[in-house]
Amino acid sequence: MKSMIIQGGNRLSGEITIGGAKNSTVALIPAAILADTPVQFDTVPDILDVHNLMIILESMNVTSSFKHGNLTIDPTQIIESELPSKAIKSLRASYYFMGALLGRFHRAVLTFPGGDNIGPRPIDQHIKAFEALGAQVLEDNGTVHISAPNGLKGTTIFMDVVSVGATINTVLAAVRAEGTTVIENAAREPEITDLTTFLNNMGAKIRGAGTDVIRIEGVDSLRSTNVHTIIPDRIEAGTYLSLAAAVGDNIVIHNIIPEHLESFTSKLLEMGVNLEIGEDSIRVLRSENLKPIKIKTLPFPGFATDLQQPLTPLLSMAQGVSVITDTIYSQRIKHVPELQKMGMGISTENGLILVDHSESLHGTTVEAGEIRAGASLMITGLMAEGTTKITNADNILRGYDRIVWKLNRLNANVRIVDEAGAEVVES
Incomplete structure (x- = not known):
């Protein structure tokens, strides 16, 4: 299994294009x-x-x-x-x-x-x-x-x-x-x-x-x-929107169908994220003083279960406690103990995921239990100070197109290594 190594703390900017769904x-x-x-x-x-x-x-x-x-x-x-x-x-x-x-x-x-x-x-x-x-x-x-x-x-x-x-x-x-x-x-x-x-x-x-x-x-x-x-990947798009709001400073995301993301972008706007939504792209400007929100995952056109985990790191920046109810997969909580290792104020209670404001996040070694859990760790690693190592990174690679190349184009410092520690170059 491969690992993803992230040097966190950089503000990201630039443009990326979403792949097929x-x-x-x-x-x-x-x-x-x-x-x-x-x-x-x-x-x-x-x-x-x-x-x-x-x-x-x-x-x-x-x-x-x-x-x-x-x-x-x-x-x-x-x-x-x-x-x-x-x-x-x-x-x-x-x-x-x-x-x-x-x-x-x-x-x-x-x-x-x-x-x-x-x-x-x-x-x-x-x-x-x-x-x-x-x-x-x-x-x-x-x-x-x-x-x-x-x-x-x-x-x-x-x-x-x-x-x-x-x-x-x-x-x-x-x-x-x-x-x-x-x-x-x-x-x-x-x-x-x-x-x-x-x-x-x-x-x-x-x-x-x-x-x-x-x-x-x-x-x-x-x-x-x-x-x-193939239509654009709305889950990849939502992941990058969350990433851009958390660590970005003017990121433009191309090849988006905004109608497919309305349940997600409406929650970003409710938080106070500064979005400029175009016909097939969204610009994310730096946002501050974010507000906590409540999320309930539902079948389309409701809030996608695949996006509750990628949004979690951004929720930790809000001034207060956000609440997530996943009605699709109530056991989709593999990211919670891993994010706690990184200093995030996140917990589960009576079937709810509670995300409190986190003053500081730090890099450490964590495991990607599945695709979207891995995405939440990846975004948190970009937010955190120091080095984050995400083991079982194959799970991230299962779901995100040319992820290392896209992140590094935004000024991130990310690489994939094999079990021996040798860098793996994306094809």
């Missing part, structure tokens, strides 16, 4: 195997999850090439095969191969997916949808076996809870099913709309993405005729 990309790559032609994506983030998904593709004889943000995938010679369990366990989004393989071959066998450990994230809604479409699902010793020997038949599926993963997996399975599938109480995240745009451009017939009812009329074939540009 991780949460779109990890669904679009499995979706590509539904096509009967090669497919192309651009603005693909250079993150570990992309490379692990490419390993999974290779195991199915699906070739792929990735360079300078452009990813080409050729599924025309795809074969059914056992998927590599190490790559499957490296990221939870590998479960999208369940829906994609079911849609393509009417069967799928996968090791139970891994990824961030942020509390229970059951796949019961995925299984319910697959069974409603006519599949049989069996679990045996951590392996999920899904089969639909008589094919998939469209039906109406009501999601008991709003689930991005289950909504995406249902779309992937239903897009080539017979008849019409209706998903009620569907998730509304922009990444779902991005996925359905990609599929529709290949000939799918999907309506209602971005609302809580999605209708899918199954088609026999999907053929790509153009390059799909």
Whole structure:
């Protein structure tokens, strides 16, 4: 595992550009195997999850090439095969191969997916949808076996809870099913709309993405005729907005869709952060005398659970106690004891995260328990005096495109080292 070394205390300034959305990309790559032609994506983030998904593709004889943000995938010679369990366990989004393989071959066998450990994230809604479409699902010793020997038949599926993963997996399975599938109480995240745009451009017939009812009329074939540009990553954007407000002095963040960030930027404005919001960029000016706020995470368009941790370091600058309630993943608190090591006045109480004003933060050795926890430690390391070493930094690299290069362009002093302490240069 790699470590991130940060020399803190610098004020940052300059401009950066947000990459394609991780949460779109990890669904679009499995979706590509539904096509009967090669497919192309651009603005693909250079993150570990992309490379692990490419390993999974290779195991199915699906070739792929990735360079300078452009990813080409050729599924025309795809074969059914056992998927590599190490790559499957490296990221939870590998479960999208369940829906994609079911849609393509009417069967799928996968090791139970891994990824961030942020509390229970059951796949019961995925299984319910697959069974409603006519599949049989069996679990045996951590392996999920899904089969639909008589094919998939469209039906109406009501999601008991709003689930991005289950909504995406249902779309992937239903897009080539017979008849019409209706998903009620569907998730509304922009990444779902991005996925359905990609599929529709290949000939799918999907309506209602971005609302809580999605209708899918199954088609026999999907053929790509153009390059799909992935939407900007709203979580990466929110992370840099928090960073810019905490340690920045006039930072401009480009390639943003402001509408995707309204729940986040409204909280920054409530705190007193000085933002200039443009059509596709946001300038963050130096802000002082910040006010404490209350945050409750909710499904889109509410405040994203993925942004509660990256915002935490900024909350420690407010004059008073801020309160976070995570209604999505109540156990998303791995960052709390690590931030306490750095001198932050943060604690948990009755399911709440309480962030008090912190006069001084100091560098030390901490561990990135998952992607967004790592982002909060990274921002705090930039704020703190001295040197911060973040172990298990692979978790940060899983979710943030060319993170070291982008930070150092803003005048940060950040590097990645291997277990022996040798510097690792980003590709």
